[in-house]
Amino acid sequence: MPGADVVVVGAGLSGLSAALSAAQSGARVQVLAKGHAGTHWGSGGLEIAGPAGVATPREGLKRLAGTRGHPYADLAAEAPAALDWIRAALAAEGLTFEGDLDTPLALAPTSIGGTRPVAILPTAQAAAARPWVGERLIICGVAGFKDFWPDAIAASLSRPRLWGGAAGPERVTAVTVELPGLAGRHNLNALELARRFDDRVWRARAIDLIAAALESAGRGSGPGRVALPAILGLNDHAAVYDELRKRLPLAPFEVPLVTPSVPGLRLYYALRSALIKAGGRVRIGEVIDHVDRQGDRVTAVATEAAARTSTVACGALILATGGIAGGGIVAGKDGHLDEVVLGLPVEAPEYGEWLSADAFDPAGHPLEAAGIRVDRDMRPVGAGGRPLLENVFVVGTMLAGQRYLRERCRDGVSIASGRMATRNLAAAVPAGASRGAWAGVRQ
């Protein structure tokens, strides 16, 4: 069997952060994941902390760090450095972000014509977060693309209450562009459009058409910005955005869409590429069959394979299986919550207490905070608070005590816990703990 120093289960943001961090410290890292989800379903931005009522992510961090049982109680101190670290790693792969922990949370348009608080965004989305000072906004859609309806979005965003008391755009209008070679198509999806933008020749024509439509739509008006669906290239995105920015009379920004999320794909592929360069390996399509243990240590992970299982020996195991939404924790019909890889105890409210009486309760539902309780090193703990296993670490949305959707802390917790889990790896993985062959060829 191949042997890794660290096996990471899950290939979302927390799993890849942990894997990259471990690989950079010299460990032999194997990622095993059932499929893609967390990154591919996300907005591609980095939500660090944004519970209701805070002005900046830093203030959010402080608030959540003081929330009893929240992962940030232990991780908040780690979060700023972890954020800098992941941004540097992503920048090296050509994926840059704007904003920082002290950037005021501002409202940015969504693809269904709502707004959401944002601070740290990919460069191509960043213009959405700057304060509006009397500019207009043009929503620019693509003919035949049904995940982004410019007229409906413009009509919705024209309502002042959407902007939460802050100044919004002076005026919101819509325009639809027919892109080259797509006349009559009415089933376009974001990914195929993004791939067309990767083509230099095609995108030069497309950008000309967008520029022409904006000029005729906004003739005689003052400065403004233009919102486009997040389709501006996948592999050559930075160049696409740069060309568009230089060519358009208005500041462009991407609005993230429903799945397949192109900004999420960019994030995944940038992290994966960084990991492979650092010597890590990624296997997708792997379902964990069982984990071998010896005393309070895990020694190997077996995945389902054709006709048998396939085993990877490991010195440490990092669980990044995505909590309830990601399939790392499943609920039985009797209301019992199971952690699917190791059967770790799940901290959760009683079955009858899962949901609030009001489906839209602003405080959310108690079940959202269900997860695995860990110690300061991210090791799962039992009732007495003592670690159950010496070399197992739990990260990301698996962690108990967070309500990441309303606290807007998913990405920050994922990155910080991934870093934290690998900080003391040398102590957790004694020399010679991992057996087996390893194609340690660095690219």
Next chain:
Amino acid sequence: MTIAEVVREASLEQVGYSSDQCLKCNVCNTVCPVARVTDLFPGPKYVGPQASRFRMGRTQPAQGKGTPRLASPDVTVDYCSGCGWCTTACPAGVKIAEMNSQSRARMKAGKRPKLRDWGLGQTDLTGRVGVMFSPLGNWALANRPVRRMMEFTVGVHHSAPFPKFSRRTFQSAWKRRQKRLGLGSAELPGPDKAVVYFHGCAVNYYEPDVADAAIAVLRRNGYQVIVPPQVCCGLPLISNGIYGQAREKANSNIKILADYARKGYTIVGTSTSCTHTIKAEYREMLDIHDDDAEVVANATWDICEFLLDLHDKGKLDTDFGPLDEDLPYHAPCQLRSHGIGLPAMDLFALVPGLRARDMDHDCCGIAGTYGMKKEKYGIAMAVGAPLFAKVKASGATEAACDSETCRWQIQGATGVRTRHPVEILQAAYKAADAAAAGKVAGGASGGRA
């Protein structure tokens, strides 16, 4: 239909049933190599789980009388290459590729297959005839006007990669050798001293060198090789939607191999696609659910998986000689469906001096016989283009890949000789022997041979 029947059908048709798990999240569409390069295929989600409601949830081709023949509502399912990436990437466990293969078969069920698709499925027939008339066959396959004619008449692309036919089949060469050595009727060594070799059509008709390498490497590690009579695994027929005949092939192989498997012999194959078909597709795709099929599946190993397992048990001869070379490696799609990682890369790491590098590309494009077809050749070449560019840029003089049609595709597109991993290992053993011989012959001053 009674409830018992509904339950039975649901459990037998795991593949079709899995569409219930689909969240419509589009992750499968993001990894499809074919949809990446052409608008002719809308993506696995659209023709797979999304189209399931038009098939009443059924995907298996009708087998009995009275089963409704609900074809796929979307003929573009024929542009699925069957690489399996969609199933791999699905976060919800939907068997999308399997669903699409069955839908294709369902679409074609009851119709006479295209001569071309039928012919590409008949690897035993074309192989046997080709070997019989190999000088003529090899001349024809290398002759441009003939290839143009083939493209025009039957629709096999004139540039599609075809290897040369052997002068005799591996089966007959093996029998001769056994006879010459007087081993024909010798008693079989026990299952701890011998393995059954499933050679597949590629070795039988085109690539005897791969068998020679496999046999040499197995022998080196203390295993004699048993080569029972066998037929095509059936995958080319499955890929071309000809399930009935595929089932016949499967049953023939299962019947022969089950006896060995029950006696405890391991069945080792050098074609990742054949071994995956035996391990998984006889049951999942062809719906063969008897004890023999299970026993054979459980006994079947890909050769690199087997060798790495030996290494894990401390039983692999790791006395490899140095190979001072760059070796680009492509992991075939079928290997990924095995779910065993990249055993060849782990084995290469044991060879001193060998700089093997995973090209980390999803699919070479050929997908069995897909890229040989006139209307799909361009798609296949576009799918593999980034891989070909990487292999060429490596400057290497040879590359490695576990699956035969992928090897032919890579070699055809790049001009770089592409070999089975076991051939590389054989070369490393030879290098060790040469070094040892050099030492004996030249003493302390003996250089590397």
